[in-house]
Structure formats: C-alpha cells, structure tokens
Amino acid sequence: MKLMVRSNEWISNRQWDMSPVPQALILELLNHAVWAPNHRNREPWRFIYISRNNTGGLDFIQAQAPGYLIITMNNENDANKQNENLAAVFCLIQNFRLLAWEQKLGANVCFYEWMYDRRNCQQLGVMDKERIVAVLEVGFCNESSAVVPTSSAAVLNWRSL
Amino acid sequence: MQLEQLIRERRSIRKYNNLPVSQDLIIKLLQQAERLCSYDGEARWRYVYVGTPEARERLADYMVEKLQDNKIVKLVLSKVTDALHKRVLEVPASLIVIAKTDSNPIIHDQTYGAVCRIMQNLQLLGWEERIGMVWITDPMIQNERFYKRIGLQEGERFVGIVQMGYFDKAPKGRSRTPAERNWTEFVWNER
Ligand SMILES: Cc1cc2nc3c(=O)[nH]c(=O)nc-3n(C[C@H](O)[C@H](O)[C@H](O)COP(=O)(O)O)c2cc1C
Numbered sequence: 519m520k521l522m523v524r525s526n527e528w529i530s531n532r533q534w535d536m537s538p539v540p541q542a543l544i545l546e547l548l549n550h551a552v553w554a555p556n557h558r559n560r561e562p563w564r565f566i567y568i569s570r571n572n573t574g575g576l577d578f579i580q581a582q583a584p585g586y587l588i589i590t591m592n593n594e595n596d597a598n599k600q601n602e603n604l605a606a607v608f609c610l611i612q613n614f615r616l617l618a619w620e621q622k623l624g625a626n627v628c629f630y631e632w633m634y635d636r637r638n639c640q641q642l643g644v645m646d647k648e649r650i651v652a653v654l655e656v657g658f659c660n661e662s663s664a665v666v667p668t669s670s671a672a673v674l675n676w677r678s679l
Numbered sequence: 680m681q682l683e684q685l686i687r688e689r690r691s692i693r694k695y696n697n698l699p700v701s702q703d704l705i706i707k708l709l710q711q712a713e714r715l716c717s718y719d720g721e722a723r724w725r726y727v728y729v730g731t732p733e734a735r736e737r738l739a740d741y742m743v744e745k746l747q748d749n750k751i752v753k754l755v756l757s758k759v760t761d762a763l764h765k766r767v768l769e770v771p772a773s774l775i776v777i778a779k780t781d782s783n784p785i786i787h788d789q790t791y792g793a794v795c796r797i798m799q800n801l802q803l804l805g806w807e808e809r810i811g812m813v814w815i816t817d818p819m820i821q822n823e824r825f826y827k828r829i830g831l832q833e834g835e836r837f838v839g840i841v842q843m844g845y846f847d848k849a850p851k852g853r854s855r856t857p858a859e860r861n862w863t864e865f866v867w868n869e870r
Contacts, residue, residue: 559853565862567865604792612799616803652788674713678734
C-alpha cells in the first residue's frame with residue numbers, strides 16, 4: 519500500500535500486549551531504517567535496547583512497555599552539525615516507526631527528564647560525547663486495544679515567499 | 680512499492696528536470712506527512728513555499744547575499760556565487776521549514792523531532808510520486824541576514840530548506856553501517 523493512502527490510525531499508546539519483542543525483528547527493522555538521510559553519511563546514531571525484565575536497577579524507568587529502544591547520538595561542537603545529526607536521527611526514528619507499524623509493533627517516541635541527566639546516561643552506558651535523543655517504547659499492540667487516529671492535521675501553517 | 684524498498688531506495692536528489700511541480704500536490708503530500716507523524720498537541724512549525732519564478736529568484740538572491748557582502752569573495756568568487764545563484768534558481772520548488780523554540784528542553788526537542796519526522800515522511804511520499812528532494816542546511820545560509828529575509832521570528836528556529844523537483848536520474852546510495860554494529864543490549868545484573 520502506498521504511504522500516500524495509508525491511514526493515520528496509530529495503535530493506542532499503552533495498550534501493550536506484554537509479550538517480549540524479538541531483538542532480531544528490531545534489528546531487521548533498524549537495518550532498513552538506517553537508510554535515513556544523514557548529512558555526510560555521519561550515521562550519528564547508536565542503539566541501546568532494554569527489555570522490560572532488564573530494567574531492574576534503573577529506577578528512573580517505569581517498566582510499562584515490553585521494551586525500550588534508546589537512541590543516542592554523537593554530540594558535535596558545531597551547532598549546525600549538531601542539529602543535522604539530530605535531524606538525521608529523527609528521520610531514522612520515523613522510518614522505524616513506519617516499519618514497526620506494519621508489524622503491529624507500536625513504537626512511541628518518548629522524551630523524559632531523566633534523558634538529560636548525565637548520571638542516568640552513565641548508568642545506561644551512554645558516553646560523555648553522546649546524548650540520548652529519544653526513547654522508543656516498543657511493544658506489540660493488543661488486538662483489542664483501541665485504534666485512535668491522531669493529529670488530524672487538516673490545516674497547514676503555510677505561506678508563500 | 681514495499682515500505683522497506685521505499686525507505687532504502689529513496690535518495691537525496693540535487694538535480695532536477697524541467698517538469699513543473701504542482702503546489703497542490705506538495706500540499707497534499709505535506710498533509711499526509713503530518714498525519715503520519717502523530718505528535719502531541721498543536722503544530723509548532725510552519726512552512727514558507729517557494730514555487731513561482733519571482734519567489735525562486737528572491738530565494739536565490741537571499742541565499743547568496745551574505746557571500747556577496749564580502750568584497751574579496753565578491754571579486755574573487757563571483758563565478759562561484761553566480762553558479763550557486765543559478766543552481767538555486769533552477770530548483771523547481773523549495774519549502775522553507777521553521778519551528779518554534781522552547782525554554783523547556785523536552786518541548787524544544789519534541790518539536791524539532793516532530794518536524795524532522797514530518798520532513799522524512801515528506802521525502803518518502805515525494806519519492807512515491809517520483810519527486811526528488813534534498814534537505815539543505817548549508818552553513819552559508821545560516822546567518823541573521825538570511826533569517827530576516829525569510830521572516831524568521833523571535834522564538835523560532837530555521838529547520839532547513841527542502842528543495843524538490845522531478846528528476847531523470849538518481850545517484851547510487853552510499854551504503855549504511857549494519858545496525859548490529861551500533862547495538863548494545865542492556866542487561867541488568869543483580870549484584
Ligand atoms: C538534516 C539534513 C541536512 C542536510 N543538509 C544537506 C545540505 O546542506 N546539502 C546537501 O547537499 N545535502 C544535505 N543533506 C542530504 C544528505 O547529504 C544525504 O541524506 C546523504 O548524503 C545520504 O544520501 P541519501 O539521502 O541519498 O541516502 C542533508 C540531510 C539531512 C538529513
């Protein structure tokens with residue numbers, strides 16, 4: 519089905535089917551997602567995966583999803599490069615979400631205060647020259663869970679130069 | 680086309696043919712790009728479209744303006760700036776993308792993330808229609824003068840310009856590093 523005619527029904531947020539998500543599937547999807555545009559092929563991303571049963575000592579994570587895919591990025595001193603890298607990572611995240619959805623796998627893009635705390639980053643093995651860009655909470659969606667269309671986006675904020 | 684194939688085969692396109700791009704089509708693609716993003720709250724970004732010959736001329740002027748400021752550059756590199764101006768002028772359509780900033784880092788990053796994800800959707804949707812695009816963030820245009828020209832307001836940031844047009848040839852993609860090489864599983868050990 520063309521992306522143009524795909525519906526915008528995303529499976530409702532936290533209605534997870536709690537079965538674990540096979541890592542092989544996540545890696546398979548990521549290997550497509552890395553074809554995101556990224557300037558000068560810097561491929562600034564790195565992935566840290568935590569399944570729910572491994573969140574034990576991480577009290578800042580509320581283990582509500584079957585899996586947490588943490589996407590980190592190399593920091594750049596140059597502000598423009600930093601923004602380009604961030605943008606590339608978000609393109610990868612969007613690729614991943616589109617692909618996951620076809621597998622009935624939900625991937626919520628989450629931002630938490632703890633992502634910005636160095637101590638938490640260190641606990642996760644995020645290095646000093648890296649930052650967390652977003653946390654994808656992943657899990658298969660319950661058949662019974664409500665399907666909600668989000669962001670109807672009817673009116674664009676658009677003008678001409 | 681399968682989604683995997685679309686994602687892998689999309690290329691950044693920098694050279695276009697002369698087929699005109701319809702503004703209505705771009706609006707349709709952009710609406711679908713926003714729908715497929717699913718973000719919380721209201722849209723905190725906006726678009727400035729450059730499609731008419733006059734607007735294209737203006738954008739080309741703005742993009743090289745800063746370079747011409749410098750007398751030496753103007754003298755020595757006039758050929759380069761002229762070539763650049765011409766290249767920009769040849770781009771059938773451009774979309775200037777602007778997002779709101781925020782003092783709260785979460786909202787700030789969320790907003791930028793959503794608009795970047797919309798841009799990726801747009802590039803994929805364009806590819807399905809054989810419209811090639813490239814996201815431009817050249818340092819040359821990232822200056823106050825240019826921002827003023829495009830009407831960037833206080834509390835806003837420049838996200839980029841997406842250039843677009845139909846094309847005859849796509850370049851070959853540069854391979855990507857397998858995800859496995861950038862993958863770590865976090866395992867909790869009871870100590
Ligand atoms: C945020 C961002 C900024 C970019 N800026 C530029 C740019 O200023 N000039 C350019 O020619 N390409 C730019 N690109 C395109 C990349 O160079 C391109 O994605 C990369 O070479 C990989 O090629 P592909 O998109 O065909 O896979 C940008 C891409 C992204 C995501």
